[in-house]
Amino acid sequence: MQALRNYIDQQTCSTVSDADFALISDALLPYKLRRKQFFLRAGDVCRHKAFVVQGALRVYTVDAKGNKHIQLFGVENKWVGDRESWLQLTPSPYYIDALEDSQLLLIGCPQAQELVRKVPLVAELVRIQDEQYAIETQKRLHAAISCTAEERYAAFVTQHPDYVRRFSQVMIASYLGISPETLSRIRTKLSHLKAEPSGS
Amino acid sequence: MQALRNYIDQQTCSTVSDADFALISDALLPYKLRRKQFFLRAGDVCRHKAFVVQGALRVYTVDAKGNKHIQLFGVENKWVGDRESWLQLTPSPYYIDALEDSQLLLIGCPQAQELVRKVPLVAELVRIQDEQYAIETQKRLHAAISCTAEERYAAFVTQHPDYVRRFSQVMIASYLGISPETLSRIRTKLSHLKAEPSGS
Incomplete structure (x- = not known):
């Protein structure tokens, strides 16, 4: 407790x-x-x-x-x-x-x-939680209807670095509403971008 | 007031x-x-x-x-x-x-x-509103990540018949996160289905 x-x-x-x-x-x-x-x-x-x-x-x-x-x-x-x-x-x-x-x-x-x-x-706690939930869900809904799969994954990694380590790629793809194949392509692309020396 | x-x-x-x-x-x-x-x-x-x-x-x-x-x-x-x-x-x-x-x-x-x-x-009103908002947003998020464009439009028409009359097709397509062309195709398809006599 x-x-x-x-x-x-x-x-x-x-x-x-x-x-x-x-x-x-x-x-x-x-x-x-x-x-x-x-x-x-x-x-x-x-x-x-x-x-x-x-x-x-x-x-x-x-x-x-x-x-x-x-x-x-x-x-x-x-x-x-x-x-x-x-x-x-x-x-x-x-x-x-x-x-x-x-x-x-x-x-x-x-x-x-x-x-x-x-x-x-407890009433105060419920109010705070509902507020946080509303803000989080609004952001996620906004991402779902207006961002590309790549933007959604990038935002997800920033917001939830722990989830990236903790949950499988298949689950993360499902959470983001994209196919595992698309997520795999995005990850490959992002890792290439990171590996490239800046200024080159 | x-x-x-x-x-x-x-x-x-x-x-x-x-x-x-x-x-x-x-x-x-x-x-x-x-x-x-x-x-x-x-x-x-x-x-x-x-x-x-x-x-x-x-x-x-x-x-x-x-x-x-x-x-x-x-x-x-x-x-x-x-x-x-x-x-x-x-x-x-x-x-x-x-x-x-x-x-x-x-x-x-x-x-x-x-x-x-x-x-x-007022505290009670805020709590009730937050609850309604959470339930509505959860449903919309669920639809955005897991339903086809056609299913989303069908659910929208059921939930908001007034919006269908009140707002333009372009706006409704934007709200649903689909292109106006896709929405137009879906509407044509649904109107054909309705026009068809049942059992045929």
Whole structure:
């Protein structure tokens, strides 16, 4: 739980009191997931959101041809889940599985809503997270509709150098909405550009 | 201001008190924009978010080749602005202009933050809006990275029949991240499918 406590303090630029943190801890359920295990399957209701203490998950859809489209990587200090399904109890279109052995903290929607009411710092945390999420998603949407595959990969490498090391090329291509072959060509081109001495 | 009052009541499933609504009204600046006038230009800081009482605006970027990429249409009861620039006072990459003569209500970031602190119903409204925005953007991102142009257009028509009537084909193509020629082909194909008697 210390990881979560540090995360709350850091995100809200504040110090969560012991009493508030006791309420938060009580609402969360520790959960372990082994690599390749599913957290959610398309068609099911997403009953919990998961805070990632350790490990990595991916959120994805599978199209009619069986291709996976990765919506999100969830790593340490990120939340994963399908917000619409979690809020409205509708079947989710998403699969979520573990890319590494993972330690999670789960929360249901009623418990989260109660915490928001009871603990002002949690309301503040939710507001900050939603803001960050909106800004990140807006950037990604902007890139998806207006940048070339090469520009998208370059921005991805700058924003997420850790993801480049952590996840396979096939997954990164899926996340960027390009084919693995295109990503491979882009990487070759970029490595040639880097290898060329400047001024030549 | 009545439009805003109705909007707050409807969104929060509540009734805003006269005292709270007086605080809200005081924080908002009525503003008119004629068709083709700019609300924001790339490179400027987005000092205000705008609530659209009447009219329509578009939020877009312009790439190196001069192509416009529409991120958002802002119509009645929607907010437009660049949240990152508004929050962090950074230059915005977006242009925002009016597609129709528009009536707006503007709010600066410090005024909005003060309202959130003073009026719990505003905090609730912001939370609900952020939730809706997150769900909508997630769907749009999902469509952008995993659906064909045809699927994207079909979903757009279902979700926004009013936009199809209100905005030009060129703008809708830009919003969907496809070329106007592709959109034209898709529309022709869909109209043929509709015209064909079922079972034939």
